[in-house]
Amino acid sequence: MIEQTQTLHVKENNNTVGGRLLQGWDRFVTALSLPLCSLVIFLLLWSAVAARINTSLGKLPGPMQVATQAKVLWNEHLLERHKRKEFYERQAKINAEKLAADPTSERKVRKYTGKPTYLDQILTSLLTVFTGFFLASIVAVPVGVICGLSRPVMMALNPFIQIFKPVSPLAWLPIVTMVVSAVYPNNDGFLSKSFINSAITVALCSLWPTVINTALGVASIDKDYINVARVLQLKILPKIFKIIIPASLPLIFTGLRISLGVGWMVLIASEMLAQNPGLGKFVWDEFQNGSSDSLARIMVAVLTIGVIGFLLDRVMVLLQKAVDFGK
Amino acid sequence: MKCFRLFFVMSAILILNLPTVFPTISALAAGEKLKLEKDEITLGFIKLTDCVPLVIAKEKGFFEDEGLYVTLQAQANWKVLMDRVIGGELDGAHMLAAAPLGHTAGLLTKAHIIIPYVLSVNGAGITVSNEVWQKMKPHVPTENGKPVHPIKAEALKPIIEEFKAAGKSFKMAMTYPVGTHNYVERYWLGAGGIHPGLYTSTDTSGMTDAEVQLSVTPPPQMAATLESGTIHGFCVGDPWNQQCVFKGIGVPVTSSYFVDRGIPDKGFGVTKEWADQHPQTLLAIVKALIRAGQWLDEDNGKNRVEAVKILSKPEYVGADQKVIANSMTGTFEYEKGDKRSEPDFDVYFRDHASYPYYSGAVWYLTQMRRWGQIAEPKPDDWYDQLAKKVYRPDIWLKAAHLLVKAGYLSETDIPQTDGYKPASGDFIDGAVYDGRKPNEYLKQFKIGNTN
Numbered sequence: 001m002i003e004q005t006q007t008l009h010v011k012e013n014n015n016t017v018g019g020r021l022l023q024g025w026d027r028f029v030t031a032l033s034l035p036l037c038s039l040v041i042f043l044l045l046w047s048a049v050a051a052r053i054n055t056s057l058g059k060l061p062g063p064m065q066v067a068t069q070a071k072v073l074w075n076e077h078l079l080e081r082h083k084r085k086e087f088y089e090r091q092a093k094i095n096a097e098k099l100a101a102d103p104t105s106e107r108k109v110r111k112y113t114g115k116p117t118y119l120d121q122i123l124t125s126l127l128t129v130f131t132g133f134f135l136a137s138i139v140a141v142p143v144g145v146i147c148g149l150s151r152p153v154m155m156a157l158n159p160f161i162q163i164f165k166p167v168s169p170l171a172w173l174p175i176v177t178m179v180v181s182a183v184y185p186n187n188d189g190f191l192s193k194s195f196i197n198s199a200i201t202v203a204l205c206s207l208w209p210t211v212i213n214t215a216l217g218v219a220s221i222d223k224d225y226i227n228v229a230r231v232l233q234l235k236i237l238p239k240i241f242k243i244i245i246p247a248s249l250p251l252i253f254t255g256l257r258i259s260l261g262v263g264w265m266v267l268i269a270s271e272m273l274a275q276n277p278g279l280g281k282f283v284w285d286e287f288q289n290g291s292s293d294s295l296a297r298i299m300v301a302v303l304t305i306g307v308i309g310f311l312l313d314r315v316m317v318l319l320q321k322a323v324d325f326g327k
Numbered sequence: 328m329k330c331f332r333l334f335f336v337m338s339a340i341l342i343l344n345l346p347t348v349f350p351t352i353s354a355l356a357a358g359e360k361l362k363l364e365k366d367e368i369t370l371g372f373i374k375l376t377d378c379v380p381l382v383i384a385k386e387k388g389f390f391e392d393e394g395l396y397v398t399l400q401a402q403a404n405w406k407v408l409m410d411r412v413i414g415g416e417l418d419g420a421h422m423l424a425a426a427p428l429g430h431t432a433g434l435l436t437k438a439h440i441i442i443p444y445v446l447s448v449n450g451a452g453i454t455v456s457n458e459v460w461q462k463m464k465p466h467v468p469t470e471n472g473k474p475v476h477p478i479k480a481e482a483l484k485p486i487i488e489e490f491k492a493a494g495k496s497f498k499m500a501m502t503y504p505v506g507t508h509n510y511v512e513r514y515w516l517g518a519g520g521i522h523p524g525l526y527t528s529t530d531t532s533g534m535t536d537a538e539v540q541l542s543v544t545p546p547p548q549m550a551a552t553l554e555s556g557t558i559h560g561f562c563v564g565d566p567w568n569q570q571c572v573f574k575g576i577g578v579p580v581t582s583s584y585f586v587d588r589g590i591p592d593k594g595f596g597v598t599k600e601w602a603d604q605h606p607q608t609l610l611a612i613v614k615a616l617i618r619a620g621q622w623l624d625e626d627n628g629k630n631r632v633e634a635v636k637i638l639s640k641p642e643y644v645g646a647d648q649k650v651i652a653n654s655m656t657g658t659f660e661y662e663k664g665d666k667r668s669e670p671d672f673d674v675y676f677r678d679h680a681s682y683p684y685y686s687g688a689v690w691y692l693t694q695m696r697r698w699g700q701i702a703e704p705k706p707d708d709w710y711d712q713l714a715k716k717v718y719r720p721d722i723w724l725k726a727a728h729l730l731v732k733a734g735y736l737s738e739t740d741i742p743q744t745d746g747y748k749p750a751s752g753d754f755i756d757g758a759v760y761d762g763r764k765p766n767e768y769l770k771q772f773k774i775g776n777t778n
Contacts, residue, residue, distance in 0.1 A: 110366070110396050113367075113396050113398040193414070193416050273407065275403055277400075285642075288374045288546070288645070290550065290567075290570055294645070297641075
């Protein structure tokens with residue numbers, strides 16, 4: 001009896017605010033400490049192994065060198081921004097003087113011709129991947145819905161999907177480059193050809209997971225929903241937008257999430273060859289530099305690519321949770 | 328007193344306005360500013376030391392003096408660079424001196440490209456792996472314990488035989504099928520009695536009858552593949568030869584100074600179409616490049632150290648300063664520790680190096696014929712006409728005269744020539760080359776087509 005009372009007593013405590021906070025804190029610490037421990041062990045192992053490996057490009061960079069280079073890249077970025085600011089100020093001054101001297105004189109505002117900094121390159125990569133991903137999605141989702149709704153269409157398109165799915169971006173790139181050059185012969189366009197080549201290659205490689213998952217999602221909708229549509233005598237378009245798409249959203253989003261991941265990987269490879277000024281070009285240029293800092297800088301890029309890929313994935317998960325209902 | 332006061336006031340006004348007067352003075356000095364068709368241009372380059380005139384023209388403000396706002400963009404490899412110039416994404420680029428000839432002749436993507444300015448003369452090296460060097464050393468004549476330079480490919484012949492007997496293939500790399508390094512490497516091998524392979528109608532890789540198999544590899548991968556043993560040697564521009572010495576993965580055996588002295592290595596190229604649409608802009612670019620070349624070779628290379636510092640920035644060549652300096656400041660290191668004085672390892676302006684002589688173009692054409700890239704024998708005037716189509720000393724001369732007028736160049740910097748250098752025997756095999764008689768020149772070779 002006394003034991004029971006004691007247990008009840010303890011249980012009551014857990015339901016107080018204090019108790020709940022403590023439980024939350026416990027969970028937080030456990031959730032954080034395990035990855036933190038493994039991170040520390042990883043860093044220690046990395047330093048130890050790096051110090052022992054001697055490549056022809058110097059010792060494999062350890063975490064300290066990589067951190068130093070990350071700082072160097074940030075400083076280079078600040079320096080370049082400063083130079084750019086100075087350039088525009090100089091130009092504004094010259095233009096103002098020209099205006100004062102002769103109001104009718106031609107004044108041009110020219111773009112700064114300095115190199116793109118590391119942050120500029122990250123932004124270019126993100127912009128390119130989102131463009132490619134967007135292109136892929138607006139093609140893949142409708143195709144996937146049609147495939148899911150109609151078995152004959154699915155059987156007709158399946159061979160193409162299976163054959164084009166495994167094709168590497170480096171194989172697509174020469175073809176894409178030539179087609180874009182033919183269709184877009186001048187260079188007066190708003191977008192540079194290297195950007196278009198990279199974006200299209202990303203789209204071509206990343207649309208397959210979305211097609212497959214959308215088709216699967218549409219095909220495996222609960223039969224009850226279809227019956228509801230029949231009962232309500234819904235026309236085809238309202239049926240698609242009010243019943244089919246919402247019901248298959250989880251799988252569509254899974255497909256989109258995988259596609260974004262694939263697209264991010266493909267982007268880095270295609271940038272190297274298409275010369276789009278993003279992270280892929282950064283890695284290839286550093287490889288060509290072959291300086292004693294190059295390996296460390298490439299590792300900074302590798303980590304950046306990984307972190308951004310992770311963040312993109314998290315963004316997709318959040319979006320998925322936002323549109324998901326019933327979970 | 329009145330005069331004095333007036334004088335005083337005028338000079339005060341002048342001095343106070345000097346900051347605004349100065350730009351005008353330098354503008355006057357640069358000569359009448361050309362009316363440019365396009366002033367924001369993008370030029371491509373490959374991360375090799377000899378892109379330096381382009382970099383200096385930008386960093387030292389020579390482009391800006393002409394009113395040009397230039398973006399320099401590193402390219403992934405020569406194919407991408409040439410495609411982007413031909414396709415119009417790049418206004419012009421740092422090019423292998425033979426590439427425009429190959430493209431204009433239709434050997435690769437047909438495009439009429441012109442070279443109004445030679446960026447560099449010499450500047451390439453041939454490097455072999457450590458094991459190959461160890462095997463070569465006993466066959467190289469020495470003096471006071473050091474190898475006698477130039478090292479000829481005869482020293483490599485016994486190793487080739489060894490490989491053949493063991494059934495292994497001896498592989499070497501170069502940068503581009505119609506590139507400087509392909510021809511320098513083949514010339515060196517041919518001069519040593521080793522057949523580097525022929526191009527035929529059925530063999531576009533140039534390995535017919537080859538004792539050494541040559542293939543294209545991007546420069547950074549040359550170092551990596553040399554180390555892994557996939558290739559046994561390569562020919563490339565610096566800093567890659569010196570990189571191999573510093574990293575202990577290879578030994579340079581010779582340089583283009585010994586193999587084909589005086590032949591242009593890289594040129595600044597634009598498509599003929601672009602040149603026709605932007606003649607004044609092209610003149611402005613060439614003016615800036617002449618000034619850059621002059622700066623680089625000024626006073627026995629006093630500016631070279633500064634050039635090295637600029638080149639080692641990651642957006643240009645990016646290699647470590649000491650690696651670039653090893654071949655840019657009058658020396659070249661062969662075996663580790665064996666640094667020799669070689670002030671002409673790379674020449675940018677001295678001795679009229681930047682003038683696009685037709686004889687340089689014709690030499691490359693003779694080598695293209697020798698190895699079969701040009702499929703049939705051609706008469707002498709075919710060579711002359713193609714050289715005149717691609718190499719444009721007329722543009723160089725126009726730019727140089729403008730600079731003389733502005734006081735930057737002296738008349739002695741302009742060569743008195745009809746475009747052909749006099750006959751010379753400065754090649755590793757001593758063969759005499761007269762650009763006016765290409766077919767006669769071809770006759771004297773023992774390996775490759777002789778007509």
